[in-house]
Amino acid sequence: MSSLERFGGDRETRVGNAERASLTEILRSAVDQGYIDLDEYEKRVDVLMAAKTVGETEVVLADLPAYQRVLKAQEDAFTPDRLPTPEWIKWLWAGVSIPIGIATGVWAFVFFLSGSHQYFWPVWVVIPLGVVASVLTVAEKNIIRPGEERKRRERMRRRRMD
Structure with a gap:
């Protein structure tokens, strides 16, 4: 070649x-x-x-x-510049942080008002949402983004040939 x-x-x-x-x-x-x-x-x-x-x-x-x-x-x-982080990833993490913040806030409010030690039940909200958001972010970075960059390079190569 x-x-x-x-x-x-x-x-x-x-x-x-x-x-x-x-x-x-x-x-x-x-x-x-x-x-x-x-x-x-x-x-x-x-x-x-x-x-x-x-x-x-x-x-x-x-x-x-x-x-x-x-x-x-x-x-x-x-060589095209690296693609920026997609907006949907930013919105995903913003959306995940809202229920996590609410659940943790409710737990903290009850914990400090009651004065008793209560187990950290917001973990049942944090773990599933965190896992889903993390998996989607890793998939975007390792699967979706490389495919988009290949398509972008191919488009640029075609433009140069025209």
């Missing part, structure tokens, strides 16, 4: 003079930085100028650090 394919590029996509000129700049930069010598530069430029597809250009550039930096910059530019 070509490193360009990660970004939605097809190895069989044709390249034009503008792309060849910008890729030649990467080769020139490699000479300036001492990665390749002038003889190798000339050979690579000849191959690059004769290249008709992305796959053919990648052959002469793949081992150069400058090219790898360009690919990394493209990857970073097209």
Whole structure:
């Protein structure tokens, strides 16, 4: 798999003079930085100028650090930001906290008014609601969100290809 394919590029996509000129700049930069010598530069430029597809250009550039930096910059530019926490998760926890707060408040009121030690019966409200809310939150984070991010990346990849 070509490193360009990660970004939605097809190895069989044709390249034009503008792309060849910008890729030649990467080769020139490699000479300036001492990665390749002038003889190798000339050979690579000849191959690059004769290249008709992305796959053919990648052959002469793949081992150069400058090219790898360009690919990394493209990857970073097209990597979508992480999705924010959905509103329904926030509302879920707000909704769960209300009955828990009411039950705990009633228990505390009765506990302090009676002065006797009473067992903490709101646990029967706290545990089921806490378990359900926790399971839904974990499912959203580990199942729903990764699926949504995959769909989002696919949409972005399709947009880049258009």
